[in-house]
Amino acid sequence: MSELLKTVLHERHVAQGATMVDFGGWHMPLQYRTGIVEEHLATRKSAGLFDVSHMGRFIVRGAGALHFLQHLLSNNAAALDIGFAQYTKIPNDRGGALDDAYLYRFTPDEYLLVVNASNREADWRYLSQMLSLFPDVQMEEVSESMAMISLQGPRSQTILEEVITGGALPRPLKNALGTVTAGERRILVSRTGYTGEPLGFECFLAAADAPWLWDLLLEKGAAPVGLGARDTLRLEAGLPLFGHELGKDPTGAEIPIFASSLARFAVSFSPLKGAFVGREPLAVQSAALKKIQAGDYSSIGDLPRIIMPFALRGRGIARAGFRVFRGENEVGFVTSGTMVPFWNAAGAREMRAIGLMLVDSRLRRGDPVEIEIRGNRVEAVAVAYHLRSEKVPVPPETVQAKPVLEAVIPAEEGIQGSGCRICPA
Numbered sequence: 001m002s003e004l005l006k007t008v009l010h011e012r013h014v015a016q017g018a019t020m021v022d023f024g025g026w027h028m029p030l031q032y033r034t035g036i037v038e039e040h041l042a043t044r045k046s047a048g049l050f051d052v053s054h055m056g057r058f059i060v061r062g063a064g065a066l067h068f069l070q071h072l073l074s075n076n077a078a079a080l081d082i083g084f085a086q087y088t089k090i091p092n093d094r095g096g097a098l099d100d101a102y103l104y105r106f107t108p109d110e111y112l113l114v115v116n117a118s119n120r121e122a123d124w125r126y127l128s129q130m131l132s133l134f135p136d137v138q139m140e141e142v143s144e145s146m147a148m149i150s151l152q153g154p155r156s157q158t159i160l161e162e163v164i165t166g167g168a169l170p171r172p173l174k175n176a177l178g179t180v181t182a183g184e185r186r187i188l189v190s191r192t193g194y195t196g197e198p199l200g201f202e203c204f205l206a207a208a209d210a211p212w213l214w215d216l217l218l219e220k221g222a223a224p225v226g227l228g229a230r231d232t233l234r235l236e237a238g239l240p241l242f243g244h245e246l247g248k249d250p251t252g253a254e255i256p257i258f259a260s261s262l263a264r265f266a267v268s269f270s271p272l273k274g275a276f277v278g279r280e281p282l283a284v285q286s287a288a289l290k291k292i293q294a295g296d297y298s299s300i301g302d303l304p305r306i307i308m309p310f311a312l313r314g315r316g317i318a319r320a321g322f323r324v325f326r327g328e329n330e331v332g333f334v335t336s337g338t339m340v341p342f343w344n345a346a347g348a349r350e351m352r353a354i355g356l357m358l359v360d361s362r363l364r365r366g367d368p369v370e371i372e373i374r375g376n377r378v379e380a381v382a383v384a385y386h387l388r389s390e391k392v393p394v395p396p397e398t399v400q401a402k403p404v405l406e407a408v409i410p411a412e413e414g415i416q417g418s419g420c421r422i423c424p425a
Contacts, residue, residue: 007053008147008207009214016224024118026054029226037341039229040236041349043195047153048225048233049217052194052202053210056120057143058127061110064136069111071276072130073103074257076268080105085175085190087266089246089257090115090123095281096254097246099123100266104204106177106188112204114148116242147210151222152193152200152233159220160189160201163213169201182216185209194230196237196387236340236354236387238309244335245307249358250321251333258285259306259358292361305332306361309386310369312353314378318371324357325370325377332359334371340386354386 004027013020018029029051031039042048060069069077075088085104089097099119104112115123124141131137151160160169160180167180169189176191185205193200205213218224231241240246240260249255257263257278267282288302312318318337323330337355344350359369365384370377 005054007051008210009051009053009149012211012214013051013224013226018224018226021227023054023227024116026117028054029224031226031228032224034223036226036228036232037351039223039225040232041341041343042223043153043197043225043229043233045154047151047155047159047222048195048229049214049222050150050152050225050230051214052150053143053147053207054117055143055148056115056117056123057141057146057148057204058113058115058124059110059140059142060113060137061140062134062137064134065111068130068134068137069103069113070273071134072127073101074267074276074278074282075103075265076270076273077103077111078272079268079270080111082106082108083170083177085177085192087175087262089263089266090126091257091276091278091282093278093281094254095256095258095278095285097242097257098126099242100240100246102192104177104188104190106179112142112188119242145207146204147207149203149205149210149213149217150193150200151203151217152195152197154197154199155221156197156199156201159217159222162220163216182213185212187213194239195233196239231336232338232340235336235338235356238356238385238387240307240356241336244320245356245358249305249333249335255305255307255358256285256303257282258289258303261307263289297362300361303361305358306363307335307356307358308363308365308382309384310334310355310357310371310380311383311386312355312371312378312380314380316373316376316378317353318355318357318373318378318380323372324359324380325372326360326363326367331363331369332357357382 005025006027013029017033019031020027021030073088074091075086080086082105085102088101088103090099092098099115101113101115163182164180170176170178170191178189180187188204190202192202245260284302288299291299317339318334320334320336322334324332335356335358339351339353341351363382365382367382369380371380
């Protein structure tokens with residue numbers, strides 16, 4: 001068995017009492033001493049600090065870089081202005097996802113592509129093989145030389161502002177980028193994240209400088225957060241995870257990219273893209289989805305199942321792979337499920353069981369379903385979202401210290417809170 005990979009912050013995690021686990025071949029913190037629930041709430045209430053240096057980071061440059069990205073990614077890279085990032089997919093020729101990714105353009109002459117840790121090697125092999133079709137493109141992996149730290153939550157901007165000594169944070173727009181300095185250290189900053197928080201940042205910097213920045217952000221009040229709360233936060237925000245909502249379903253069948261609602265942010269059919277990988281099947285999926293949303297199921301065979309959020313009404317936790325029923329008919333599977341904490345209207349802390357499911361495309365929000373948990377069917381309901389906010393980023397001093405959330409989940413809605421359901425990360 002090969003030795004687990006370690007990020008440049010590994011020693012910090014161990015020293016801070018983290019429970020370390022194998023995650024995609026990396027030795028990563030699952031949780032710290034306070035536990036997953038407290039880390040989740042710390043992010044929603046204040047600021048959570050995440051080591052995401054295990055993710056893959058590739059630089060793409062050269063005269064043909066844009067053409068290369070247009071052909072191999074699903075989004076329209078030509079629409080990506082300098083100083084912005086975009087969510088995208090790496091599609092295969094069947095309309096499924098090899099991975100989902102984020103593309104950043106900090107400078108005019110190169111792009112930074114960030115991919116999932118578990119797919120880093122496979123993505124690099126695939127993209128490298130395709131380079132033979134684009135001789136005027138160079139690609140460099142910087143996963144080891146460049147670290148990546150995420151700071152998320154209502155106090156994240158205040159904390160960063162106390163750290164930077166030069167430059168300015170990105171404009172208060174989702175996916176905006178900027179370059180700052182802290183002391184003599186250069187930091188690339190983006191308004192992106194994987195928690196659904198309207199205030200959140202990802203920081204890219206030299207790996208040698210990452211421990212210094214980590215310590216400083218903790219000193220300023222951020223709370224360290226492990227993989228456990230990272231998962232509950234992204235699930236509460238309704239964000240997909242490769243291997244669950246993307247890739248293969250529990251039967252081993254491929255999940256169409258348009259099964260996820262975030263496809264509308266990640267797939268472009270602009271003429272500027274030309275005949276990119278997967279364009280035809282993705283166009284078929286897109287057309288089917290539009291019909292389904294209009295109540296026309298004549299093309300449901302092209303998109304038989306979609307990802308929907310659900311909330312359990314009964315007791316238990318619905319885990320990935322559990323079967324979903326509508327009456328006597330099996331209609332799909334749970335793709336992700338967990339318990340998440342929240343504050344009710346009285347300010348008391350409670351827990352609720354939520355998840356995402358891949359189900360018959362004819363299901364609608366508010367429809368009751370049952371989920372088989374340890375041989376028993378437990379009542380659940382398809383909801384529009386778990387947590388949502390239409391707020392734009394606001395000055396931290398105007399953010400409530402303790403978000404007021406609804407105690408009861410209506411059949412057609414989730415909970416109003418401080419996260420952002422429609423901004424992928």
